[in-house]
Amino acid sequence: MNGARVWSSRFLLALAVAAAACGGASPPSSKPTAATPPPATGDGVALTQPAPTAALPIPTDATAPADLMARGFVASPARLITDAAAFANTVMPGMGAQLSPDLLLAMIGPALGTQPLAGLDASRPVALAVLDPGAYPQPMLLAAGVTDRAAFDAAMDGGPSTVRAIHFAGGVVVIGPDAALTAGAGWLAAQVAAPPTGAPTAPTLTVHLDQVWARHGDRVREAMRGAGQAAMLDKLTSEITTSMVDGLLNTRELVVTLDVGATEASATATVRAAPDSGVARFAAAQHPASFALLTRLASGPGIVVGGELQFEQFIDAMLALVGPKDGATAAEAARYREAMRTVYQGLSGPMAMRMDVAGGRTSMTMMMGSARPAATAAAMAAVTAAGLSPEVAATVQRGGFRHKKVRGDVITTTVRPSAPAAVRQSMETAWGGPAATSVVIALADAVVMAIGQDAKAMLVRQLDGGATAASPELTTAIASASARRASLLVYFDLLGMIAAQRAAPGATVPAPAVPAPLPIEIGFGGADTWLRVGMSADTVRALALGAKP
Known part of the structure; x- marks a missing residue:
């Protein structure tokens, strides 16, 4: 494992400790509690913001089938197509004319394993139910309104005998296999005939x-663990993956909502944790971030992550998940965990990270707010070297970096000759060679770490450039994330990344003429954790016109 994995894994680890901190979960209640988080004060300025973003679940009553695993609801296919057409026309005038409600409804049949359908009512709701696939080989049911029963029945003729339709009063039809129809057709038809109160x-x-x-x-857990072993994940990443899976086992609902407007299409996914679970406690401990450090990173094409996670109360649980490389003595393990405690306690403020991919090489710069930057930086250098896998050798040069009045430690990681070919290939793919350099420095209020083939040069540029004005697109993304009270913002400069990948190593990558940003926001509210991905019409147009080789 290299230094980048150690510290980029910090984001994952802070989430994974929710599972480790869990002392057991109470049975899920019918309605999650909502907690109002305090205002963000990452840079000392309180933020007044609206309620957190969250996708609202589809109401489920006591008459739902016992085997119900998932359900979908579209209040009006016609309105969805109208909105999608407006978005498409913003991307490119005239593109929306290719979309129609009839085309959308015709696609329902093949999705269910039968013929394209006709005669359905695009103005009425469409409801989907997915039953337990372990009990039903064909677990999907769909209900919709019917305007022309003869046309619908004609479209169903000739379809497979395993899929059929049942008509209900009020012009509602339910489509699916026999066993699933027996279990849930009547209930699903009622969702279309009389949508439940609070339906999205x-x-x-x-x-x-x-x-x-x-x-x-149990099957999900074993499958995830098996996938981790097959991917030859290092010790820390494997433990994080396992803990995150265990944390997922204490979640109650996943709600995904699609929102399409004339200028932006977005999807919001909300995970609702079981009350009193570690996942819920972790979510409740979070508050919105100020994203103050994002504008202090040197600019460049790549992926930017910024925000703040509160994990002070979970430090002991986090320490239980990490350890030095295999074969360490008890004394070495104790020193390692003490250094990790220093790191976790010291990194108490906001954070920002930029990952660049210029010339096919990955490099990373991280800036983390700290009340004790000097001690934290020294501990980071120690644990970065001590936490590596046995296949990777590391040397630490104290004070090996000097620029103006700033000094820092240099960690060089090299794949051992005896390492398996897969490990060497992984390192070379990630960093462009069998070795990588990490440099850690302490500023007055933050710790900065650069990782890559030219880590020293990266830090020199960071120190000489100082605060860099954020692009208008990043500024907009930060404002949007702040308005929704997000705790993390992940920002992709899509066309910049494509250009950087195509550039020669060391070459200057020009900014794209038309930016194509993709912002992802992550936030918390009560026991909920939500993630929002938004793509503007401008981004879609820029990708269509500018992503060609």
Whole structure:
């Protein structure tokens, strides 16, 4: 494992400790509690912001089938197509004319394993139910309104005998295989005939994770662990993956909502944790971030991550997940964990990270707010070297970096000759060679770490450049994330990354003439954790016109 994995894994580890901190979960209640987080004070300025973003689940009553695993609801396919057409026309005038409600509804049949359908009512809701696939080989049911029964029946003729339709009063039809129809057709038809109070207006999918875990949790856990072993994950990453899976087993619902406007299309995914679980406690401990450090990173094409995670109360749980490389003595392990405690306690403020991919080489710069930057930087250098896998050798040169009045430690990591070919290939793919350099420095209020083939030069540019004005697109993304009270912002400069990948190593990568940003926001509210991905029409147009080789 290299230094980048150690510290980029900090983001994952802070989330994974929710599982480790869990002392058991209470049975899920019917309605999650909402907690109002305090204002963000990452840079000393309180932020007044609206309520957190969250996708609302589709209401489920007591008459739902016992085997219900997931359900979808589209209040009006016609309105969805109208909105999608407006978005498409913003991307390129005239493109929206290719979309129609009839085309959308015709696609329902093949999705269910039968013929393209006709005669459905695009102005009425469409409801989807997915039953337990372990009990039903064909677990999907769909209900919709019918305007022309003869046309619908004619479209169904000739389809497979395993899929059929049942008509209900009020012009509602339910389509699916016999066994699933027997279990849930009547209930699903009622969702279209009389939509439940509080049904979402935006297209929504609700996955009942508590049901999934209760029936298939062991299989999911074993599959994830097996995938980690097959991928030859290092010790820390494997433990993080396992803990995150265990944390997922204490979640109750996953809700995904699609929102399409004339200028932006977005999807919001919300995970609702079981009350009193570690996941819920971690979510409740978070508050919105100020993203103050994002504008202090030197600019360049790549991926930017910024924000703040509160994990002070989970430090002991985090320390239980990490350890030095295999074969360390008890004394070495104790020193390692003490150094890690120093790091976790010292990195108490906001953070920002930029990952660049110029010339096919990965490099990373991280800036983390700290109340004790000097001690924290020294501890980071120590644990970066001590936490590596046995296949990677590391040397630490204290004070090996000097620029103006700033000094820092240099950590060089090299794949050992005896390492398996897969490990060497992984290192060379990630860093462009069998070795990489990490440099850690302490500023007045933060710790900065650069990782890559030219880590020293990266830090020199960072120190000489000082604060860099954020691009208008990044500024907009920061404002949007702040308005939604997000705790993390992940910002992709898509066309810049494409240009950087194509550039020669060391070459200057020009900024794209038309930016194509993709912002991802992550936030918390009560026991909820939400993630929002938004793509503007400008980004779609820029990708269509500018991503060609």
